Structures are given as structure tokens and as C-alpha cells.
Amino acid sequence: MRTARTLLALPGLAALAWGVVLFAEYALPLRPDVFGTVGWIIGGPIVNDAVIAPLTALLGFAVARLLPPRWRTPVIAGTVTTATLATLAVPLLWRPYGTPPMPGLHDTNPVPALALTLATVWLAVALTALRPRVDPPITSDAPPITRDVPPITRDTRPGTPADPPGTPTDPRGTPADPPGIPADRPGP
Template identity: 45%
Template sequence: MRWVLGAIGAGLLGWGAILLLPLLFTSLGDTVSLGGWLIGGPILHDAVIAPVVGLLGLAISHRVGRAWRTPVITGLVVSAVLVTLSVPWLWRTFAPYVNPGLHDRNVLLGLVIALGVVWLAVLAAGLLNRRRVSAAPPVDG
């Protein structure tokens, strides 16, 4: 099964490369924009977002109780993903290619609402975990 999934993945990677090649040679502006997406995004993630989220998760995991660790760290990771995905639309309003229906809304408001939903879910999960931990019988050790 692993070989089948690997072959499908390699085929899709090849198909993506075939679709990408014409964009690289169309114009210098398209090449630079594409480079920003394909190179800038991973650099932003690996150099800034992942270390910040990792250090925040490490610091928070030592400060919060056991019941809150997983929800808070999960909330941090999901928040980082949401912020990373919204950066191109927040940075410049129409930086990426125009996709009908995507640009006719307030991206910042949508991001704030999504983050609010994430952290409400973190609060609910933390409270449920805290109740379970406090209700659990003591472990003989």
C-alpha cells in the first residue's frame, strides 16, 4: 500500500510540475510572484512561525496544567496555520491571482472570527479535560 500511495504522490507531483512550468516562463512578474509563494512561504514558516510557535508551546506547556497542555498547543498550531494562510491577503489586498469569491470579503475580520472560534474550542476542550482529570480516581503509585 505504501508503494501505491508513493506512486500516486509522485504522479501528482509530476502533474503539478507540468502545470507549473508554463507559469515560470510567461513573464518575469509571474516568476517572481510564484517564487514568493513557493520559496517565501516555506522560509517564513521555517524561520519565523515554527520557532515562535514551538517556543510558545514549550513555555506554555510548563505554565499550564496537564489538562490544558494539548488544547493550548493545538490552538497555537491552528492559529499559526490560519495566520500563515491569511498573510498574502492581509499583506497586499490582491497579491495572489484573483479567485472569484475570495477577494470580496474582509479577510482580517474573517481571521479574527476564525481565531476566536479556535480559542473558544481550546477553552471548551481545556475545561472538559480539567473536569476529567479532577474526576479521575487517584492512581496508586
């Protein structure tokens, strides 16, 4: 397990180190715009953890109390997706050209693009909640599982008593006879 964790952590640490190298190339020598970037790097997680995540959680709790069960999971997933997309869209909505230019990115207005994406998310939420639910058929072959009834296995049939202790079908390690009774004579 320790080896697996180490192997999973190594690529993440390598990516983190590469990010530090790239940021150092960008930030050094210090310029005024570097401080704005540091503000976004530090402020983004703080705003997310202090504002966006708690509001999303509160909305999720409210939804779980108010909506019928079949709508709960899709609406909570849609709410979390909406919060994530809105967080990612903040740099583009905050000011024009809020991110480094990428081909095709600044050819459109980000507000309608975000609205169209959120409309698609909520359409998927509605379709998921409204789809017909398919439950497996209930069969009367087996009795209900309860704690006071021994489980039915391949070797037993419904309505027959369970084998007494010590029979060949018992797993290894079960006592053949109750303690204190010798195996060669019957019990009292």
C-alpha cells in the same frame, strides 16, 4: 510494506508532477511576476521553517511549563492552529487581491474573517479545557500490577499461588522440569 509505501507514494509523485506542469504553463515564457511567484514558493517554506515553526515550538514549550495539565494540550493545539491559519492568511493580509480571484473570496475583508476564525478556534480550546473530565471508576477487584507479582489470568484467582511450571496451563515452550532433573524422579 514496500508495496504499500510505493502505492502511497505514487499519488503524491503524480500530484507533484502535475504541479510542475501547471507551474511551467504559468511561468513560461518568463515574465517579471514569475520571479515574485518563485520568491513566494521558495521563501514561504524558508520563513516557515526558520521563523514560524520555531516560534510556535517555543510558545508550546512555555505553555507546557506554565499552564495546568488540563489546559496544556488544547492550548498547544490552538497555538499550532493559529500559526497555520496566520500563515495561510499572509497572502490576503499582505496586499489586496494577493491571490487569484475566486468567487466569494474577495467579497469580504480578510482581517475580520481571520479574527472570527481564530476566535472560534480559541473558543473551542477553552471549551475543551473546561469540559468536565470523566475518569473511569477505580475498582478494587484486581490488585495493582507490579513487576514482582505474576499477572492474574482467567485461570487464577486473587490470593492463590501461581501454578508451578509444567502444568497444562503454561504456554508451549516452557520447561516442565528445571534443567538437570529427570522427569521421572522428584527433585532433591
